[in-house]
Each structure stands twice: as C-alpha cells, then as structure tokens.
Amino acid sequence: MKRKEFIFLTVAGAAAIVIPNAGCRQYSDATVDALSRPLFLGQVCDAKTIGEIGAAYRTANPEESHRNRLIGLLLKDMPAAQDDHRLARLVDARVRSDFATDNIVTVKGWVLSRTEARQCALYSISLQ
Amino acid sequence: MHIDARQLPDNTLIEGDLCIIGTGPAGLSIALEWNNTPCKVILLEGGGFDYDDRIQDLYAGQTTGQKYYPLKSTRLHYFGGTSNHWSGYCSPFDPIDFEKRDWIPHSGWPIKREDLDPFYARAQPILDLGPYKYDCTWWQQRDPALRSLLPDNPAVWNKVWQFSPPTRLNGKYAGTIKKSKNIHLYTYANLVDITANETVTAIQTLTVKNLQGKHHTVKARRFVLACNTIQNARILLSCNKQAPKGLGNDHDLVGRFFMEHMQIKSAWLHLPAPAPLKLYDIQPGITKMRCELAITGAMQRKHRILNGTASFMPLAIARNARASIETWSDQDPRKSLNTFHNSSIAARRNAGVPTTGGANTWMLSTRIEQAPNPDSRVTLDSQRDALGMPRAMLHWQLTPLEKHSTRMIYELIGQQVGAAGIGRLQLMEHLQDPNDDSWPDFTSGGWHHMGTTRMSDHPSTGVVDAHNKMHGIDNLYVAGASVFPTAAAPNPTLTITALSLRLSDHLKTLEHPTLP
Numbered sequence: 081m082k083r084k085e086f087i088f089l090t091v092a093g094a095a096a097i098v099i100p101n102a103g104c105r106q107y108s109d110a111t112v113d114a115l116s117r118p119l120f121l122g123q124v125c126d127a128k129t130i131g132e133i134g135a136a137y138r139t140a141n142p143e144e145s146h147r148n149r150l151i152g153l154l155l156k157d158m159p160a161a162q163d164d165h166r167l168a169r170l171v172d173a174r175v176r177s178d179f180a181t182d183n184i185v186t187v188k189g190w191v192l193s194r195t196e197a198r199q200c201a202l203y204s205i206s207l208q
Numbered sequence: 209m210h211i212d213a214r215q216l217p218d219n220t221l222i223e224g225d226l227c228i229i230g231t232g233p234a235g236l237s238i239a240l241e242w243n244n245t246p247c248k249v250i251l252l253e254g255g256g257f258d259y260d261d262r263i264q265d266l267y268a269g270q271t272t273g274q275k276y277y278p279l280k281s282t283r284l285h286y287f288g289g290t291s292n293h294w295s296g297y298c299s300p301f302d303p304i305d306f307e308k309r310d311w312i313p314h315s316g317w318p319i320k321r322e323d324l325d326p327f328y329a330r331a332q333p334i335l336d337l338g339p340y341k342y343d344c345t346w347w348q349q350r351d352p353a354l355r356s357l358l359p360d361n362p363a364v365w366n367k368v369w370q371f372s373p374p375t376r377l378n379g380k381y382a383g384t385i386k387k388s389k390n391i392h393l394y395t396y397a398n399l400v401d402i403t404a405n406e407t408v409t410a411i412q413t414l415t416v417k418n419l420q421g422k423h424h425t426v427k428a429r430r431f432v433l434a435c436n437t438i439q440n441a442r443i444l445l446s447c448n449k450q451a452p453k454g455l456g457n458d459h460d461l462v463g464r465f466f467m468e469h470m471q472i473k474s475a476w477l478h479l480p481a482p483a484p485l486k487l488y489d490i491q492p493g494i495t496k497m498r499c500e501l502a503i504t505g506a507m508q509r510k511h512r513i514l515n516g517t518a519s520f521m522p523l524a525i526a527r528n529a530r531a532s533i534e535t536w537s538d539q540d541p542r543k544s545l546n547t548f549h550n551s552s553i554a555a556r557r558n559a560g561v562p563t564t565g566g567a568n569t570w571m572l573s574t575r576i577e578q579a580p581n582p583d584s585r586v587t588l589d590s591q592r593d594a595l596g597m598p599r600a601m602l603h604w605q606l607t608p609l610e611k612h613s614t615r616m617i618y619e620l621i622g623q624q625v626g627a628a629g630i631g632r633l634q635l636m637e638h639l640q641d642p643n644d645d646s647w648p649d650f651t652s653g654g655w656h657h658m659g660t661t662r663m664s665d666h667p668s669t670g671v672v673d674a675h676n677k678m679h680g681i682d683n684l685y686v687a688g689a690s691v692f693p694t695a696a697a698p699n700p701t702l703t704i705t706a707l708s709l710r711l712s713d714h715l716k717t718l719e720h721p722t723l724p
Contacts, residue, residue: 124478124568124632179627184619189475189635191622 114168115154116202134204136188137197150202210386213397220424224250227428229399232289234688234708235434236377241712249391254398255286266593269600276604281541282655283436288378296374299698300328304505311512314580315694318665318674327706335372342368354487364624367502402447410682417595434687437657441586442600456671456678463586465662467578467695469654475572475618479631484566488520513613516576517697524559526571531650577695579609586660608645615639656700658689676711
C-alpha cells in the first residue's frame with residue numbers, strides 16, 4: 081500500500097468507527113478521524129504499517145487498548161478546537177512537543193512520539 | 209638504506225641507537241621523524257616489499273567468541289603493513305574518549321585530547337589528508353551544499369571524517385627509507401626473541417629470524433615494538449624465558465582488553481521527500497570528507513553509553529549491500545579484499561543510476577567503540593608457525609553495554625529527527641528488544657585491533673605508561689593501537705600516527721635533546 085492511500089483510507093475508515101456506548105462521551109466521526117491520523121508518520125509509511133504499530137502499542141500498553149481511553153488521552157489538556165482540521169494541527173503540534181520533551185516510545189522499532197503512537201493505536205482499533 | 213637480512217651471514221650482529229620493530233603506520237611514522245639525524249636507526253620488517261604468502265602465514269591464528277575474520281587476512285605482513293590495503297577513513301578521537309567514565313569499567317587514558325592535538329595536525333600530511341579541520345562548519349562554509357540533517361541540538365552532532373587517498377606507506381615512503389643514510393631497514397627480519405638484563409629491567413638484544421633459517425642479533429639503546437596489536441601481545445607473551453608470564457606481564461594484562469569497532473547496519477531513516485544528504489553520503493575515491501551523526505558527550509554521560517556514530521547509505525544501495533563479515537572470509541587477504549570490493553561495487557551497480565534528488569529512505573550503520581573487557585584477549589596457541597613462534601589465538605568478546613549503547617544512539621537520533629520534523633527513524637529487528645544482548649551473525653568488526661598493551665599511569669592497570677614506555681623496563685616502548693585503553697568510534701590509523709609522533713618526540717628528548 082502506498083503512502084498517499086493512507087489518507088484516503090483513514091477518512092473512509094472513520095465512518096466505520098462506532099459511536100461510544102451510552103453514558104460515555106460521544107465523539108463525532110470527524111473528530112475520531114482527526115485523532116487517528118498521524119499526519120507526519122502517514123507521509124513516511126503506509127496504512128498497514130501504522131495499523132501494525134498501533135496494534136503493537138496496544139499490546140505493550142493494555143491500559144490504553146480501548147478506544148475511548150485513547151481518545152481521552154489524546155484530547156487531554158487539549159485546547160478546544162473549533163473544527164477538526166484545527167484539532168488535527170493541534171495533535172500534530174503535540175507530536176512535535178513530545179519529541180522535544182522526551183515523551184517518546186519505541187514501537188516495532190519506530191521511534192515515535194507518545195501521541196502519534198496513540199494515534200496509531202486508535203487507527204488500529206478502526207481496523208478491527 | 210636497505211639490507212635484506214636473508215643475504216647477511218648467519219648470526220650477524222646489527223647495532224644501532226634506536227631499533228624500531230615494524231614498518232606499519234606506527235613504526236614508519238616514527239622512523240621518518242629520525243631521517244637525517246645523527247642517530248643510527250635500525251628498522252626491522254618481517255617481510256619484504258611485496259606480498260608473500262609464506263610470510264603472511266606467520267599471522268595466521270584461531271579465533272573464538274564473537275565471529276571474526278580469519279586472522280591471517282586482517283593485517284598485512286610486508287613493508288608499510290596494513291596501510292597497503294586500508295580504506296583511508298580518518299577522524300580524531302573526541303575529548304570524552306580520553307576521560308575516565310564511571311559507567312565504562314577500565315576506561316580513561318593518562319593523556320587528554322589536547323595532548324594529542326599538535327600530533328594529530330602533524331599526522332595529517334603523512335596520510336595525505338587535508339587541513340587539521342574537523343569542525344563541520346569549516347567545511348560547510350566552503351561548500352553550502354553540505355547541509356546538516358539536524359538543526360543544532362543538545363544530543364546529536366556532525367562528526368567529520370576525512371579520507372586519505374588512501375596512502376599506501378610502501379609506495380610513498382619506501383624510497384625515502386632506502387635512500388636514508390641513517391635509517392637502516394632490514395627486511396625479512398622477524399623478531400622471535402627479546403633478551404633482557406638479569407633483573408629484566410632493560411632490554412639488551414633482540415633475536416630476528418627468517419624463513420631461510422638465519423638468526424641475527426640486534427643491539428640498541430632503545431627499542432620500539434610496533435608490530436600491530438595482536439603481534440605486539442604475541443611477541444611479549446612468547447618472550448618468557450626470563451619473565452615466565454611474558455615480558456611486561458607481571459600484572460597479567462598483556463593480551464587482555466582486545467577491542468574492535470562493531471560495524472553493523474542498525475536503522476532506517478524515512479523522509480517524506482527525497483533528500484541528497486551530501487554531507488553524509490560518500491562517493492568512493494571522490495569524497496574528501498563526510499560526516500557521521502555522533503552523540504554529544506553530555507548525552508553519553510546522561511544515558512551511560514559508549515561512543516558511537518551513524519553513517520548513511522541510500523536504500524537502493526543498502527538493499528544489496530552485504531556485511532563485511534560475510535564477504536571477508538578467505539584466509540588470503542588479497543582474495544578477501546577482492547570479494548569485499550566486488551560486493552561493494554555490485555551493490556552500487558545494482559542500485560542503478562543515483563538520482564540527484566537523493567533518497568527517501570537511508571540505512572544507518574553503526575560504528576561503535578567496544579567497552580574494555582579483560583576477557584576479550586589474545587593468548588598463545590600450542591601450535592607454532594614456520595619460525596617456531598607460538599601462534600596467536602583471539603577470543604573476541606562483547607558485553608551488554610555495546611548493545612544497549614547502540615540501541616540508545618538510535619533512540620536519541622530518532623528523537624532529534626522527530627523533533628525537527630524531518631522524518632522518522634526505525635530500528636532494525638536486532639535492536640528492537642531492549643532485553644536482547646545478543647548480536648546477529650552479520651555483526652562485523654572494522655578490522656581495527658586495539659588494546660592488548662594498554663596505556664596507564666600505573667603498572668597494575670596498564671602495560672605502558674603515558675609515554676608508551678613499558679612499565680618496569682627502561683628502554684622498551686610500544687607503539688600502535690595496542691596501547692589504546694579505549695577504542696573511541698573513529699578508525700584508529702590517524703590516532704596511531706599521532707601517538708607515534710608524540711612518542712618519537714619523547715624519544716628525541718631522551719636520546720639527544722638538541723634533535724629537531
């Protein structure tokens with residue numbers, strides 16, 4: 081799978097993500113899509129790899145293996161975004177910040193920001 | 209002048225002021241310093257001016273431990289030594305390499321980097337290198353296309369390598385030595401025994417021998433053993449008629465702490481768009497300098513790791529490249545060299561025409577120092593060579609620190625690459641499990657032998673002192689990489705040459721204070 085295909089698939093894949101159970105906070109498909117798309121990583125590897133990274137991250141961090149938990153962590157302390165494009169940019173800025181502040185993880189050999197590893201994990205759930 | 213020791217009458221007495229044993233980069237760089245001086249220098253070479261397989265076989269030996277090249281093939285046994293097939297990579301050691309680092313047992317030199325700086329500068333022209341400039345910005349000011357991958361940061365920096373043509377010391381300096389009036393080069397004169405005085409505090413004579421069965425005796429006031437790391441240890445250990453454990457081996461250090469540089473493919477750098485990375489790329493025979501990514505001293509201290517660097521190769525070439533340990537497998541160094549070169553050429557040819565835009569994906573390879581390890585060592589075999597000398601045995605042994613350090617180097621580079629928004633780095637499979645201390649079969653050495661007669665101020669921790677003089681013996685000096693207490697990351701020839709020039713200056717102050 082080529083790199084550019086990833087962007088298409090994540091948009092299409094977002095529609096398949098189910099709305100959370102009653103009692104849980106609800107997130108729009110577009111919001112989930114913005115959170116589950118690691119923008120920079122998507123430029124250097126394909127969707128299959130991102131899914132594999134995400135699955136490996138969830139295995140190594142079982143406490144972060146659930147969709148809503150991951151969404152909560154990704155949105156934690158995030159300023160309110162007026163739209164999902166801005167949300168995606170905020171997440172991307174956090175990715176850069178993670179690298180600068182040593183908040184990194186190594187997953188399947190990939191040296192990643194904690195945030196983008198969680199994005200991969202969220203994406204991998206969408207594949208189930 | 210040149211004398212073929214095979215043509216001398218048996219039992220000839222050879223006398224001089226200074227005797228240098230070995231004509232590789234260490235021995236020759238000292239000898240050249242003494243040309244046109246009033247001192248009579250005896251320069252001993254075991255072989256002649258060309259490859260001779262019977263002479264080369266004197267270097268054969270067994271290896272155990274970490275998989276290694278055939279010993280016969282790793283050093284050349286004729287005038288000029290291994291400079292006759294080296295690849296010319298040069299870079300000085302870093303200041304931290306000389307320091308005692310509490311996370312690296314047995315680390316620390318009795319000298320500092322600034323002690324060597326003037327000698328590094330003098331070594332540059334001997335090896336036909338450029339100016340003594342190893343600051344990346346100096347080169348970038350002269351070629352703006354040498355752009356750094358990373359902005360300035362506290363963890364990763366650009367370490368400069370310069371490339372010798374590579375200089376073959378045989379071709380460059382044999383004529384000078386042959387014409388010299390005061391340097392007496394004896395070829396086919398293999399050192400087989402050293403005789404000390406009764407108290408074993410000074411060397412009196414050497415015995416040299418050749419395959420024609422002739423023995424000769426060499427007398428001098430001072431002796432410099434410059435035969436290479438394995439042979440220096442082998443000779444000292446085998447000279448045990450007066451010192452049962454071997455000369456200079458009262459503290460059981462001779463032969464121990466053998467070190468190599470691990471060279472191994474380690475990670476992939478993925479970029480969103482092709483980039484030429486001229487600063488890090490190499491065109492064999494053309495490139496005069498390039499950089500490798502290195503880890504700052506501060507980060508080495510923080511993460512308690514060894515010093516190492518990462519070099520770059522475009523994916524198109526890397527996917528066809530074979531590890532050195534897989535291509536350098538023949539006992540005959542000429543055949544191994546051919547296979548090695550042909551493999552490198554094929555990898556480039558199969559990659560096709562390089563694009564000017566560069567590559568999206570680059571393979572990063574590690575060159576890293578080995579932690580000094582007393583169990584990584586040269587010993588004597590029960591088998592003997594054609595001159596009756598015990599053959600060398602090498603047990604090359606690594607520690608978990610090398611693996612941990614290699615992994616950490618790429619995590620640090622990966623972090624900076626991510627922080628700069630340049631790309632992402634992926635460790636290769638053999639580095640992915642932090643609990644795995646093993647090394648894969650394609651782990652290669654750099655053909656860099658170091659550390660069997662290490663330098664230290666105290667005889668309990670080193671074989672030679674800070675001036676390369678053997679502890680306890682007044683007139684025996686050791687030159688070459690065998691005196692390195694730690695290995696640093698760079699190829700050793702530049703440092704061997706610099707240390708040898710420093711030793712030469714020291715000997716001049718002892719021999720004749722007015723010598724230039």
